[in-house]
Amino acid sequence: GQNIDQPTEMTATEGAIVQINCTYQTSGFNGLFWYQQHAGEAPTFLSYNVLDGLEEKGRFSSFLSRSKGYSYLLLKELQMKDSASYLCAVRAWGAAGNKLTFGGGTRVLVKP
Amino acid sequence: EAQVTQNPRYLITVTGKKLTVTCSQNMNHEYMSWYRQDPGLGLRQIYYSMNVEVTDKGDVPEGYKVSRKEKRNFPLILESPSPNQTSLYFCASSFSRGGPSTDTQYFGPGTRLTVL
Numbered sequence: 001g002q003n004i005d006q007p008t009e010m011t012a013t014e015g016a017i018v019q020i021n022c023t024y025q026t027s028g029f030n031g032l033f034w035y036q037q038h039a040g041e042a043p044t045f046l047s048y049n050v051l052d053g054l055e056e057k058g059r060f061s062s063f064l065s066r067s068k069g070y071s072y073l074l075l076k077e078l079q080m081k082d083s084a085s086y087l088c089a090v091r092a093w094g095a096a097g098n099k100l101t102f103g104g105g106t107r108v109l110v111k112p
Numbered sequence: 113e114a115q116v117t118q119n120p121r122y123l124i125t126v127t128g129k130k131l132t133v134t135c136s137q138n139m140n141h142e143y144m145s146w147y148r149q150d151p152g153l154g155l156r157q158i159y160y161s162m163n164v165e166v167t168d169k170g171d172v173p174e175g176y177k178v179s180r181k182e183k184r185n186f187p188l189i190l191e192s193p194s195p196n197q198t199s200l201y202f203c204a205s206s207f208s209r210g211g212p213s214t215d216t217q218y219f220g221p222g223t224r225l226t227v228l
Contacts, residue, residue, distance in 0.1 A: 008152075033216060040200075040222070040224075041221070041222070042202060042219035042220060042221050042222055043155070043202070043219050044219070045216040045217075045218075048216065087154065087155065089155075099157075100157075100217065101157075101171075102147075102154045102155040102156075103154055104152060104153065104154040105154055
């Protein structure tokens, strides 16, 4: 099976930077996704990493180290609307094809 | 507009009364799945389907059934709901399960189910 860990909650100030860490243990690693989910709403895709390194998309960046089983999502210039849960999801190849497993999510609260 | 729709969005029912939550996608996706989301447990996969008439169990299939008679629809059936099935349910679809590297899942808006 897979084990995915991320902090439960983080608080940051508007305009600041927050880094959400995700560690995982899996076999057949085939990509890591980050999703944003506002309360009561569906998750929406933020970023994808399959090779080591940093992927930047505007204010959001995601980093992956496959050897360490580690990823982080970096949110810069925080805005109030960034208050949401951020889900780390690992895709792994198995006998029945790819499978996506989600971590418990990190709730980020942005304060004025 | 490309989307995944679910109905109903909210449902309160009683133990043992059969119910169906519908899911439909208009993106011609092959792969569809159902998740439940509970506080502290994250999204857990219930069932998935890799194509028409091809379905398989996810991590938490007990108490649920699915069918995939048409590519666009993937209903979730609770034959005899129990209170421990009170949860937020999401349907999701993607082009394939083992497809392009960047293939991501698109989620429906969610169905909040309460079983009394």
